[in-house]
Amino acid sequence: MDHQCPDPDRLRLRQPRFQGLTSGHRACAGCGAAITARLVLEATGPDVLVANATGCLEVFSTPWPESAWRVPWIHSLFENAGSVAAGMEAALKAQGRDTKVIAFGGDGGTFDIGFRALSGMLERYHNVLYVCYDNEAYMNTGVQRSSSTPHAARTTTSPPGKARMGKRHLKKDILSIVAAHHIPYAATASVAYPPDLRKKVRRALAIEGPTFLHVHSPCPLGWGHDGALSIEIARLAVETGMFPLIELERGGVTGVMPIRNPRPVAEYLRRQARFRHLFQDDAKAREELEHLQAIADHNIEFYGLTGHGPDALDTEGADTAHRGGMRWA
Amino acid sequence: MPAALEGSQAIARAVALCRPQVVAAYPITPQTHIVENISKLVADGRFDCELVSVESEFSAASVVLGAAAAGARAYTASSSQGILLMTEVLYDISGMRIPLVLTCANRAVSAPLNIWNDQQDAMAVRDSGWIMLFCADNQEAVDTTVQAFRIAERTELPVMVCVDGFTLTHTLEPIDLPSQEDVDAFLPPFEFERRLDPARPISQGTLVSPEWFPEVRHANYQALLAAEAEIEAAARDWAGLVGRETGALVEADGPGEARTGVLCMGSIHGTLEAARAAAPDLEPVRLIRLRCFRPLPLAAIEAACAGLDRLIVLERAIAPGLGGVLTTELRAFFADRADAPRIYGFAVGLGGRDVPLETLGRALASSAADNPRHFAVLDLEPEKLPEEDR
Ligand SMILES: Cc1ncc(C[n+]2csc(CCOP(=O)(O)OP(=O)(O)O)c2C)c(N)n1
Ligand code: SF4
Numbered sequence: 001m002d003h004q005c006p007d008p009d010r011l012r013l014r015q016p017r018f019q020g021l022t023s024g025h026r027a028c029a030g031c032g033a034a035i036t037a038r039l040v041l042e043a044t045g046p047d048v049l050v051a052n053a054t055g056c057l058e059v060f061s062t063p064w065p066e067s068a069w070r071v072p073w074i075h076s077l078f079e080n081a082g083s084v085a086a087g088m089e090a091a092l093k094a095q096g097r098d099t100k101v102i103a104f105g106g107d108g109g110t111f112d113i114g115f116r117a118l119s120g121m122l123e124r125y126h127n128v129l130y131v132c133y134d135n136e137a138y139m140n141t142g143v144q145r146s147s148s149t150p151h152a153a154r155t156t157t158s159p160p161g162k163a164r165m166g167k168r169h170l171k172k173d174i175l176s177i178v179a180a181h182h183i184p185y186a187a188t189a190s191v192a193y194p195p196d197l198r199k200k201v202r203r204a205l206a207i208e209g210p211t212f213l214h215v216h217s218p219c220p221l222g223w224g225h226d227g228a229l230s231i232e233i234a235r236l237a238v239e240t241g242m243f244p245l246i247e248l249e250r251g252g253v254t255g256v257m258p259i260r261n262p263r264p265v266a267e268y269l270r271r272q273a274r275f276r277h278l279f280q281d282d283a284k285a286r287e288e289l290e291h292l293q294a295i296a297d298h299n300i301e302f303y304g305l306t307g308h309g310p311d312a313l314d315t316e317g318a319d320t321a322h323r324g325g326m327r328w329a
Numbered sequence: 330m331p332a333a334l335e336g337s338q339a340i341a342r343a344v345a346l347c348r349p350q351v352v353a354a355y356p357i358t359p360q361t362h363i364v365e366n367i368s369k370l371v372a373d374g375r376f377d378c379e380l381v382s383v384e385s386e387f388s389a390a391s392v393v394l395g396a397a398a399a400g401a402r403a404y405t406a407s408s409s410q411g412i413l414l415m416t417e418v419l420y421d422i423s424g425m426r427i428p429l430v431l432t433c434a435n436r437a438v439s440a441p442l443n444i445w446n447d448q449q450d451a452m453a454v455r456d457s458g459w460i461m462l463f464c465a466d467n468q469e470a471v472d473t474t475v476q477a478f479r480i481a482e483r484t485e486l487p488v489m490v491c492v493d494g495f496t497l498t499h500t501l502e503p504i505d506l507p508s509q510e511d512v513d514a515f516l517p518p519f520e521f522e523r524r525l526d527p528a529r530p531i532s533q534g535t536l537v538s539p540e541w542f543p544e545v546r547h548a549n550y551q552a553l554l555a556a557e558a559e560i561e562a563a564a565r566d567w568a569g570l571v572g573r574e575t576g577a578l579v580e581a582d583g584p585g586e587a588r589t590g591v592l593c594m595g596s597i598h599g600t601l602e603a604a605r606a607a608a609p610d611l612e613p614v615r616l617i618r619l620r621c622f623r624p625l626p627l628a629a630i631e632a633a634c635a636g637l638d639r640l641i642v643l644e645r646a647i648a649p650g651l652g653g654v655l656t657t658e659l660r661a662f663f664a665d666r667a668d669a670p671r672i673y674g675f676a677v678g679l680g681g682r683d684v685p686l687e688t689l690g691r692a693l694a695s696s697a698a699d700n701p702r703h704f705a706v707l708d709l710e711p712e713k714l715p716e717e718d719r
Contacts, residue, residue: 075535095400117388
């Protein structure tokens with residue numbers, strides 16, 4: 001008799017996850033934004049309202065008269081997902097409905113043009129989970145730089161050439177800026193770690209107030225890699241320290257996903273055409289490679305990513321983060 | 330029982346009577362008193378709503394968009410730079426057929442910076458797909474506010490209620506506020522068919538390709554034209570309920586023998602009426618007030634202008650490189666009418682310049698010449714300008 005300990009795989013088959021974003025949409029194969037939206041909604045279930053900023057996710061999911069969304073969904077503009085979500089939340093509150101509002105924005109719609117709306121929503125303490133799917137450029141308009149584009153990456157508006165090595169500026173630290181609003185919960189996540197991502201969504205949903213999830217979401221088209229490698233590349237971003245997986249509560253770091261043996265940043269960069277110019281035999285290229293390695297090293301040191309504590313167990317329900325020695329589910 | 334109320338205070342009280350569930354706004358002169366009064370009503374527990382004090386007008390419009398999409402009755406107010414900052418959202422609201430109400434306290438648009446009244450802000454968003462109503466006085470502003478919610482909710486179109494900044498918003502007048510019972514009887518609770526609801530998930534604001542886009546635009550265009558009937562019905566039913574007339578589409582009055590009409594929007598109508606009454610030896614004049622600017626009620630305008638030889642349009646805005654918005658629209662409309670009046674257009678009272686009683690006489694005198702294509706700033710003082718700018 002195994003009724004006390006059902007096989008989780010069989011249980012899962014019998015109870016498939018909620019598919020808030022179904023198949024049939026027009027995303028490129030291996031699109032991280034699509035994976036992010038799907039994973040987030042797997043964790044939220046159907047009782048949500050979604051506000052979506054203009055960008056790839058919105059465009060590929062709703063070519064009228066089709067829609068891949070199985071939850072109530074609205075797209076207004078590029079720069080107002082935070083405010084539209086705030087209005088939806090205010091309406092729900094006024095009506096006494098306790099449905100949760102989720103906003104989705106790309107890095108452009110979040111870090112740049114939609115930043116004012118996001119900041120206002122956080123400051124006014126709306127009960128909204130804002131999810132930024134970060135593919136590190138304006139993909140929908142053909143891969144232009146954003147303030148989230150990593151240093152030295154190639155985009156169509158930060159092309160490398162004789163006088164330039166790709167983007168000249170640093171990737172904006174949006175999580176710290178968001179955390180500076182003293183919101184109860186802000187975290188990074190990656191499509192390469194679905195259980196961790198879903199767990200963070202559940203955590204955010206349990207909180208009454210503004211929460212923020214920053215999800216690293218590879219874009220095969222913009223980053224220049226095979227769609228089949230999206231997860232591998234996203235995982236390398238975490239394992240090299242380029243995209244640390246962390247959690248903050250009221251601005252303080254309360255959880256990090258440890259990396260036992262950090263991999264060299266070059267392993268992550270080499271797989272993507274947007275960093276190809278860094279691998280030519282050239283002093284400036286070597287300098288930029290070192291610069292990027294230094295950024296990863298800094299992340300590892302700053303967040304104590306190699307620190308003590310249990311390794312990440314990338315399985316549903318297991319601890320994927322540790323916070324001051326305390327385990328939480 | 331009329332009470333002496335400042336225009337903004339009266340509008341705020343009227344808004345509260347309509348029981349919007351979500352109000353979002355950002356302060357700008359001369360709209361500020363409306364928001365402040367609403368905030369005070371909420372703080373005093375006299376108005377139960379989610380008041381969202383946003384970080385910009387862009388967000389004010391976006392918040393009410395989201396709120397109404399989620400099924401709440403929603404309200405916002407702005408002016409001038411705020412209206413222009415909202416522009417992108419205004420188009421989005423009407424394009425998605427989201428019903429809500431906005432008060433525009435009309436003000437000039439920078440540069441140069443000027444906080445005083447004209448109607449340049451409303452003219453700048455004339456093609457945003459909103460119903461646009463212009464109020465003659467504060468009583469009409471109160472009554473129009475209540476009507477606006479019904480019009481919006483029945484047509485599924487947003488309504489902009491325009492009131493002249495300062496002239497109306499900051500003026501104390503005796504106002505008859507309607508009773509809560511009357512407003513409730515007139516305005517049933519908002520039931521939005523397409524509200525965002527997990528029980529019936531729908532997608533709104535999707536990507537629409539060339540295959541569908543013209544049909545969507547056509548449907549919006551038709552809906553705005555068809556709104557005329559609801560605007561008239563709201564005015565009629567409101568008058569039936571409270572016994573007080575407001576304008577509907579167009580108002581015209583004057584002696585039957587008048588061959589000259591003077592057309593305007595907003596509060597200068599009162600000035601023109603007073604001017605006409607004060608100068609009995611002026612030639613007979615029919616005063617025509619456009620209360621409804623969008624949809625442009627062409628049939629009603631034609632009826633109001635019947636028998637006129639001359640139509641003088643007084644505008645509170647200017648369209649650089651063109652002249653006057655309304656003047657041009659009316660000339661275009663009358664262009665193929667055999668019995669069309671000659672149309673003269675003037676900008677008057679730009680940036681809050683006082684519009685005195687003499688305006689009427691000056692407009693009549695300035696349109697005696699035989700050049701109907703004329704457009705000019707009526708109250709210009711050319712001696713203030715260098716020779717080359719006159
Ligand atoms: C006000 C405004 N400016 C520019 C655009 C054009 N535009 C649409 S989507 C987009 C980029 C979106 O980038 P991001 O938010 O990173 O999302 P992604 O496309 O990468 O998913 C741009 C520039 C717009 N729609 N609105
Ligand atoms: S361009 Fe990038 S973000 Fe857009 S659909 Fe393709 S993979 Fe996804």
